[in-house]
Amino acid sequence: MACNKQNTPGIIKYPFWRMTYENPKAVYACVNLGEAAAPSEIKDRSICVDGDIRETLIVLGKLHR
Numbered sequence: 050m051a052c053n054k055q056n057t058p059g060i061i062k063y064p065f066w067r068m069t070y071e072n073p074k075a076v077y078a079c080v081n082l083g084e085a086a087a088p089s090e091i092k093d094r095s096i097c098v099d100g101d102i103r104e105t106l107i108v109l110g111k112l113h114r
């Protein structure tokens with residue numbers, strides 16, 4: 050079975066984008082190497098990190114200490 054790399058991530062992201070859009074207190078966060086983005090409708094309530102999640106978590110862990 051072929052995997053559509055463009056569609057599968059969307060199936061996961063769209064519900065979170067919608068929930069963030071519908072809830073004014075929500076913040077959308079994503080860490081994705083090369084594809085960290087959010088729709089313009091929720092851009093002001095989004096945290097997008099264009100990077101490797103492992104490296105990002107290591108850096109955040111060091112900041113937390």
